[in-house]
Amino acid sequence: MANQYVVFQLDNELYGVEITQVRTIEKSLPLTRVPHAPNFVKGVCNLRGSVIPVMDLKKRLSLPETPDEEIDRIMIVNLGRFSVGMTIDAANDVVTIEPEDIEPSPSIISGINAEFIQGVAKVGNRLLIILDLQKILTLDQIDQLEKLN
Amino acid sequence: MDQKTYLPVFIEETKENIQLMSENLLLLEQHPDNLDAINTVFRAIHTIKGMSATMGYEKISQIAHEAENYLDWVRDGKAIVDEQVINALFELADEIEEQLNSLSATGETKETDSRRLAVLSRFRQDNGFDEEEELKPALYSIRVTLDPDCMLKVARMLTIYKQVGTYGEVQQVVPTVAEMVDAQTADNMECTMVTDKTNAIRHFLATHGDVAEFSIDRKGPAPSVSHEVDAGQQVAEAADSAEPVEQVEPVQQVQQAEPQHNAQANAAESPTARHSPSIRIDTEKLDRLLNLVSELVINKTSIQQQASDVPEMSEGVEHLNRLTADLQETVMQMRMIPLETVFNRFPRMVRDTARSLSKSVALEVSGAATELDRTIIDDIADPLVHLLRNAIDHGIEPADRREQAGKPETGVIKLQAYQTGNRVIIEVADDGAGIDAELVKRHAVARGLIAADEQDRRTILNCIFSTGFSTTGQVTDLSGRGVGLDVVKSSIENLGGEVEVNSTLGKGTLFRISLPLTLAIIQGMLVQCSEDLFVIPVSYILETEIIYPEEIKMVGQQRIYMLRGKVLPIVYLAELMGVEDYTPPEELSMVVARHGERQVGLLVDDLISQQEIVIKNVAWGQELFRDFLGTTILGDGSVVLIIDVNNLLAPLKIKEVDKLGQSVRSLPARQ
Amino acid sequence: MDYSRKKRVLVVDDAAFMRMMIRDILKKNNFEVVGEAANGQEAIAKYEELRPDLVTLDITMPGLDGVTVLRKIRERDPSARIVMCSAMGQQAMVVEAIQGGAKDFINKPFNPQKVVDTLRRALQ
Known part of the structure; x- marks a missing residue:
C-alpha cells in the first residue's frame, strides 16, 4: 500500500517522513536549553502544556553547519508514547510514494549517517531521502554517539 | 446490568480473597492448628466459589469447591x-488467579490445569474420605418454568433462584x-445443587404463584470436583460428600464462642473489611484530575503575579x-495508597523463593500502612522484589553455613x-552473610570506579550499584549482590528516590530506599543564573544567604565559604550548567543544599521566588535529563528545568572537600 | 409460618392511594400495618423507630429512590425483610434491588392474592 510522506527541506536536500508519524509543524517556539545534553538536543519547548524535547536535525544527521542558526519550523513527530520536535528549514509538500519506488539507501549520500535513512525515492526529478525516525530517536544510538565524542 | 459491568469488581474482589487466602x-x-486461619481461608474460598458461580464461571467455582471440601474435612478434624x-x-489459589488473569485478558476462563486439582483429590483418596459418605446431601437438578403471565420474569426468576439457593449449595445455574x-x-x-432440603424446595416451588412447572431430580451423590474438563459430566460422575451452605455457620459460632479470637479474625479479614466506605475510580480519571489541578496551579500562579x-x-x-x-492537597490525598498493596504479595514470593533455594527464611513486614503516591507505588514493586530475591538468594546463607556461624x-x-518528613523510607534488611567490603573495593578499583586509596566504607559498598559492576564472574564471591542492582538504582532514581546499602560482613545487609511522598507537585525555588532560570526543589x-565574591576562599581546587564558623564547599551553578565565560555579579545568592549527608552552597545570580512547581516529565530521552528531576512550565509559558541536586553534584566528588574542610578547620578558624 | 402474632408491616409509597390499597389488602389478610411513609427519609426513620417484620417499599419515589432506601435500611439492619413494589418496565431496578438484598417484589397493578402470597413467602 502506498504511503504518504511529509516532504521538508534541510539545507538544499529534500527529506521525507511518514505522515502518520508527524503530529504538527510549528512555527518556532521558545526553547529552553538543556545543560549537558548532546549537541543535537536543542532544548525543550512548551507545546500546549506538554514539555517536548527539540532536536537539531542537522546536527543529528551530522550535516555541515550553516552560519544562520535561525529556526524556521519545528516538526513535532510522534513515536510510540512520546513526541519529539525536530528543526527543519521548511515543509514543502505531502507526496504519495509506492513502497516499490523506495530504493534502499545508497551509501553515496554524503555526510549522512546511512543508518538513519530508510531509503530514497524519486519525486519529480528530485531525490527524496526518507528518514528512519525510529533510529534517529533511539537513544542507544545517542549513547554510542556520546561515547564517540 | 450486563456481566461486563460486574467483571472488574468480581476480579478485584476475588483477587482480594485470594490474597486473604x-x-x-x-x-x-x-x-497448622490455627483455627482462625483455617476459617478465614475457608470463608475466602467460599466467597470465591459463590461469586464465580453467580457469574457463571464454573471452572473457578469448581476449583474453589475442591479447596473448600478439603478444608471442611480439616475443620471436622x-x-x-x-x-x-x-x-x-x-496451587489452587494460583490456578484461580490465572483464571482471573485470563478473564481480564480475554474475557474467558482458560482450561483448568488438571494437575493442580489432582493433588487434593489424591490426598482425599489416600485418606479414604471417598468411602465416608455418611451425610445425606446429594446432587439435585431443579428445573423451574415460570407462568407465562408472570411479569418481570428476570426479577422473578432471580428471587426464586436466590430462595432455592438458601436450601443448599448451587453448583451451576443455567442460564x-x-x-x-x-x-x-x-x-x-435449571439449577444444579447439593442439598438435603428437597422437601422445603418442593414446598416453596409448589406454593409459588408464578411457577408454572417444576421438577426436582436426584442426579447422584454430592460431588467433589474432579479435574475433567466438562462441567456437567464432572458434577455427575464425581462422588464425594460435601456439606452445603451451612458450612459458614460454624465459623461464626467459633467466633462467638471465643471472643478473644474475634478481634484477630476480624483483623485477618483485611483487606476488604477494613476499608472505609469507598468508590472505585478509574486511575486515568484520577490522573486527568491531577493534570487539571496542575494546570490550575500554573494558572493561579500566573494570575497571582499579574x-x-x-x-x-x-x-x-x-x-x-x-x-x-x-484542592491540590485533596487530589494528592486521593492518589495516596498504602504500601500494603505492594507488600501483600511479598510473603508468598519470599516463601516460594526460599523454598526453591531450600532455605528457611522468615519475612517480617512493618509499616505496610505507609502511604505513597500511586505513581510511585506502581513502580516500586519491581525494585523491591529484586532486593528481596537478592536477600534470599545471596544474603541469607544455607542452613549449614548459618549453623557454623x-x-x-x-x-x-x-x-x-x-x-519521615516528606519522604518515605523503605528498608530491606537481612541477617545473612553480609557484603565483603574488601572484595567490593578490589573489584571497584579494578574497574576504575573508585580510587585505590578510597577509605569511605559507604562509598565502597555503594559501588555495587554501578552499571556492569556485577557482570564479571567474581561477583559470586561477593555474595552476588551486584546482580541487577544498577537497574534497581535507576528505577528508584526515576521515581525521585535514592537507594543506599550498608552491610557488615557476617552480620547482614541493609538496603535503604528513600522516596518522595508524591511526585507531581513540589515546592521549588526559582533561581536565575546567568541567562538561565532553574528550579531547585525546596x-x-x-x-x-547573600554573599559577596570576596568572601569566597579557595582550598586547593575547591571554593569554600565559612558559614557560621563551618566550612561549606561552594560551586557556581552557572559553571555546573556549562555557561562559558561566566562573570558572577557583585552580590551573589547562595542556596545551601543538602547533598546526601553533606551540605553544598550553590551560588546563583538571584533568587526569584519560591513557588509551587508542577513537574512535567519529558517522555523521551531520560538519559539526557539525568541532572534534572523534570521540567515545569511557568506562568508565562516558559519551560524551566528542575535541578536534581544529588545527580548534578555527584560527579564533583564533593567528599574531597570534607577532608579539605577538616584541614581548614584544623587551622585557626577566622571569619 | 407463625400465626400466633400478626406480622407488623411498614408500608412505603409516595402515592397515598397506593398506600391505602396495600393497607386494605394487608388488613384483610391478618397483617398489621404499623406505619406508613411517603418518602425515603421517612421510611428509614420509621424503620429505625418501629423495627417492623416487613417493609413494602416502592421502587420509584422522589428524593431517595427505593433501591437506595433498601440499601440504607439493610446497612442499619442486615436482617431487614423488604419487598419491593414496582411497575412494569422496571425490571433492571428490581433486579438491582434483589441483588441488593430485597426478599421479593410485587408488581403494580396489585393482585391481592399475589401480594399476600409474596409477603408470606418473604416472612418465611
Whole structure:
C-alpha cells in the first residue's frame, strides 16, 4: 500500500517522513536549553502544556553547519508514547510514494549517517531521502554517539 | 446490568480473597492448628466459589469447591494441614488467579490445569474420605418454568433462584443470572445443587404463584470436583460428600464462642473489611484530575503575579490561593495508597523463593500502612522484589553455613516502611552473610570506579550499584549482590528516590530506599543564573544567604565559604550548567543544599521566588535529563528545568572537600 | 409460618392511594400495618423507630429512590425483610434491588392474592 510522506527541506536536500508519524509543524517556539545534553538536543519547548524535547536535525544527521542558526519550523513527530520536535528549514509538500519506488539507501549520500535513512525515492526529478525516525530517536544510538565524542 | 459491568469488581474482589487466602495459608504454615486461619481461608474460598458461580464461571467455582471440601474435612478434624496440603492449596489459589488473569485478558476462563486439582483429590483418596459418605446431601437438578403471565420474569426468576439457593449449595445455574439479565427474559431455569432440603424446595416451588412447572431430580451423590474438563459430566460422575451452605455457620459460632479470637479474625479479614466506605475510580480519571489541578496551579500562579499590582484583587487572589491549595492537597490525598498493596504479595514470593533455594527464611513486614503516591507505588514493586530475591538468594546463607556461624537456622528479612518528613523510607534488611567490603573495593578499583586509596566504607559498598559492576564472574564471591542492582538504582532514581546499602560482613545487609511522598507537585525555588532560570526543589534547600565574591576562599581546587564558623564547599551553578565565560555579579545568592549527608552552597545570580512547581516529565530521552528531576512550565509559558541536586553534584566528588574542610578547620578558624 | 402474632408491616409509597390499597389488602389478610411513609427519609426513620417484620417499599419515589432506601435500611439492619413494589418496565431496578438484598417484589397493578402470597413467602 502506498504511503504518504511529509516532504521538508534541510539545507538544499529534500527529506521525507511518514505522515502518520508527524503530529504538527510549528512555527518556532521558545526553547529552553538543556545543560549537558548532546549537541543535537536543542532544548525543550512548551507545546500546549506538554514539555517536548527539540532536536537539531542537522546536527543529528551530522550535516555541515550553516552560519544562520535561525529556526524556521519545528516538526513535532510522534513515536510510540512520546513526541519529539525536530528543526527543519521548511515543509514543502505531502507526496504519495509506492513502497516499490523506495530504493534502499545508497551509501553515496554524503555526510549522512546511512543508518538513519530508510531509503530514497524519486519525486519529480528530485531525490527524496526518507528518514528512519525510529533510529534517529533511539537513544542507544545517542549513547554510542556520546561515547564517540 | 450486563456481566461486563460486574467483571472488574468480581476480579478485584476475588483477587482480594485470594490474597486473604494466601496470607492465612502462610499463617497456617507457621501454626497448622490455627483455627482462625483455617476459617478465614475457608470463608475466602467460599466467597470465591459463590461469586464465580453467580457469574457463571464454573471452572473457578469448581476449583474453589475442591479447596473448600478439603478444608471442611480439616475443620471436622478428619484431615490435617501439612506442608503438602498447604502447597496444594497455594496451587489452587494460583490456578484461580490465572483464571482471573485470563478473564481480564480475554474475557474467558482458560482450561483448568488438571494437575493442580489432582493433588487434593489424591490426598482425599489416600485418606479414604471417598468411602465416608455418611451425610445425606446429594446432587439435585431443579428445573423451574415460570407462568407465562408472570411479569418481570428476570426479577422473578432471580428471587426464586436466590430462595432455592438458601436450601443448599448451587453448583451451576443455567442460564446464569447475567445471561438472564442480558436476555431480558427468563422462562426456564435449571439449577444444579447439593442439598438435603428437597422437601422445603418442593414446598416453596409448589406454593409459588408464578411457577408454572417444576421438577426436582436426584442426579447422584454430592460431588467433589474432579479435574475433567466438562462441567456437567464432572458434577455427575464425581462422588464425594460435601456439606452445603451451612458450612459458614460454624465459623461464626467459633467466633462467638471465643471472643478473644474475634478481634484477630476480624483483623485477618483485611483487606476488604477494613476499608472505609469507598468508590472505585478509574486511575486515568484520577490522573486527568491531577493534570487539571496542575494546570490550575500554573494558572493561579500566573494570575497571582499579574494581580500583585492590583490591591483590590488581593483578597480574591488570596482566596483562590487557599482553594487551589486545598484542592491540590485533596487530589494528592486521593492518589495516596498504602504500601500494603505492594507488600501483600511479598510473603508468598519470599516463601516460594526460599523454598526453591531450600532455605528457611522468615519475612517480617512493618509499616505496610505507609502511604505513597500511586505513581510511585506502581513502580516500586519491581525494585523491591529484586532486593528481596537478592536477600534470599545471596544474603541469607544455607542452613549449614548459618549453623557454623552460630546463627538461628531461619534467616530473617525485615521489610520496613516509614514516613519521615516528606519522604518515605523503605528498608530491606537481612541477617545473612553480609557484603565483603574488601572484595567490593578490589573489584571497584579494578574497574576504575573508585580510587585505590578510597577509605569511605559507604562509598565502597555503594559501588555495587554501578552499571556492569556485577557482570564479571567474581561477583559470586561477593555474595552476588551486584546482580541487577544498577537497574534497581535507576528505577528508584526515576521515581525521585535514592537507594543506599550498608552491610557488615557476617552480620547482614541493609538496603535503604528513600522516596518522595508524591511526585507531581513540589515546592521549588526559582533561581536565575546567568541567562538561565532553574528550579531547585525546596526539599533540598537548608537555607539561603547573600554573599559577596570576596568572601569566597579557595582550598586547593575547591571554593569554600565559612558559614557560621563551618566550612561549606561552594560551586557556581552557572559553571555546573556549562555557561562559558561566566562573570558572577557583585552580590551573589547562595542556596545551601543538602547533598546526601553533606551540605553544598550553590551560588546563583538571584533568587526569584519560591513557588509551587508542577513537574512535567519529558517522555523521551531520560538519559539526557539525568541532572534534572523534570521540567515545569511557568506562568508565562516558559519551560524551566528542575535541578536534581544529588545527580548534578555527584560527579564533583564533593567528599574531597570534607577532608579539605577538616584541614581548614584544623587551622585557626577566622571569619 | 407463625400465626400466633400478626406480622407488623411498614408500608412505603409516595402515592397515598397506593398506600391505602396495600393497607386494605394487608388488613384483610391478618397483617398489621404499623406505619406508613411517603418518602425515603421517612421510611428509614420509621424503620429505625418501629423495627417492623416487613417493609413494602416502592421502587420509584422522589428524593431517595427505593433501591437506595433498601440499601440504607439493610446497612442499619442486615436482617431487614423488604419487598419491593414496582411497575412494569422496571425490571433492571428490581433486579438491582434483589441483588441488593430485597426478599421479593410485587408488581403494580396489585393482585391481592399475589401480594399476600409474596409477603408470606418473604416472612418465611
